[in-house]
Amino acid sequence: xxxxxxxxxxxxxxxxxxxxxxxxxxxxxxxxxxxxxxxxxxxxxxxxxxxxxxxxxxxxxxxxxxxxxxxxxxxxxxxxxxxxxxxxxxxxxxxxxxxxxxxxxxxxxxxxxxxxxxxxxxxxxxxxx
Amino acid sequence: xxxxxxxxxxxxxxxxxxxxxxxxxxxxxxxxxxxxxxxxxxxxxxxxxxxxxxxxxxxxxxxxxxxxxxxxxxxxxxxxxxxxxxxxxxxxxxxxxxxxxxxxxxxxxxxxxxxxxxxxxxxxxxxxx
DNA sequence: TAACTAAGAAATTCTTAGCCC
DNA sequence: GGGCTAAGAATTTCTTAGTTA
Numbered sequence: 001x002x003x004x005x006x007x008x009x010x011x012x013x014x015x016x017x018x019x020x021x022x023x024x025x026x027x028x029x030x031x032x033x034x035x036x037x038x039x040x041x042x043x044x045x046x047x048x049x050x051x052x053x054x055x056x057x058x059x060x061x062x063x064x065x066x067x068x069x070x071x072x073x074x075x076x077x078x079x080x081x082x083x084x085x086x087x088x089x090x091x092x093x094x095x096x097x098x099x100x101x102x103x104x105x106x107x108x109x110x111x112x113x114x115x116x117x118x119x120x121x122x123x124x125x126x127x128x129x
Numbered sequence: 130x131x132x133x134x135x136x137x138x139x140x141x142x143x144x145x146x147x148x149x150x151x152x153x154x155x156x157x158x159x160x161x162x163x164x165x166x167x168x169x170x171x172x173x174x175x176x177x178x179x180x181x182x183x184x185x186x187x188x189x190x191x192x193x194x195x196x197x198x199x200x201x202x203x204x205x206x207x208x209x210x211x212x213x214x215x216x217x218x219x220x221x222x223x224x225x226x227x228x229x230x231x232x233x234x235x236x237x238x239x240x241x242x243x244x245x246x247x248x249x250x251x252x253x254x255x256x257x258x
Numbered sequence: 259t260a261a262c263t264a265a266g267a268a269a270t271t272c273t274t275a276g277c278c279c
Numbered sequence: 280g281g282g283c284t285a286a287g288a289a290t291t292t293c294t295t296a297g298t299t300a
Contacts, residue, residue, distance in 0.1 A: 003173070017281060033283060040271060041173060044132070048193050057194070058187045064177050090238040091220045101241045106219045108237045146260060162262060169292060268293065
């Protein structure tokens with residue numbers, strides 16, 4: 001997923017039109033259209049404006065998500081379920097989610113759990129599906 | 130402090146010359162010189178290469194938010210894990226996942242996180258003009 | 259050697275207007 | 280209204296070579 005798709009996704013999540021968002025960012029809406037379709041790339045100033053507006057990192061917008069370890073390194077709690085720092089952070093993030101998002105996170109993890117189980121049992125079945 | 134100063138600082142920290150770093154980044158050393166002096170701005174691809182090389186975030190390079198490398202972490206006092214027992218269980222489960230599945234879980238939660246942030250912003254800009 | 263500067267070439271983006279659904 | 284496209288203008292960057300300490 002590229003920069004354009006991320007901008008578009010964020011914009012649609014807040015139900016803004018290109019023109020409306022462009023106005024808030026003080027840029028022509030044609031430019032925003034070009035950014036979202038990947039035909040142009042905003043300069044750094046505009047990139048930061050977009051990141052600020054949506055309160056996301058530029059790493060996220062640029063798809064530089066490969067950790068960057070920029071995150072809060074908190075001490076391990078007594079309730080330490082994992083050694084994976086990224087998972088810990090995700091866990092804490094999810095704790096602050098709305099109930100709906102929390103539910104989605106739980107569902108997805110349960111889905112992965114089933115998948116993991118199936119993987120562990122791969123020798124049992126000869127073929128399926 | 131701008132992008133150029135940050136790049137220069139990182140480079141000097143590892144005792145590399147402009148030419149040596151430029152070679153590792155596969156760019157002309159003149160370009161690097163222009164970046165460091167703030168006369169030119171690297172494209173996103175080069176920016177990410179620089180961030181990867183020094184293992185810093187693009188946010189740090191762009192001066193978008195302080196973090197990474199030299200800087201200390203922001204504190205997040207909220208320590209309460211969660212009240213949601215289902216979420217606790219889900220994360221205990223996730224702790225035992227394979228690395229691949231754990232990564233998928235983290236990615237999905239990060240995705241939800243962006244969505245949550247965007248939604249929170251949504252209420253602020255409902256009507257205008 | 260290390261770093262900076264200059265100038266024409268090349269590439270990218272911006273602006274303005276118009277088009278489609 | 281909402282979003283996309285086109286073409287010339289404007290701006291920025293790249294390349295190559297030369298300069299300075």
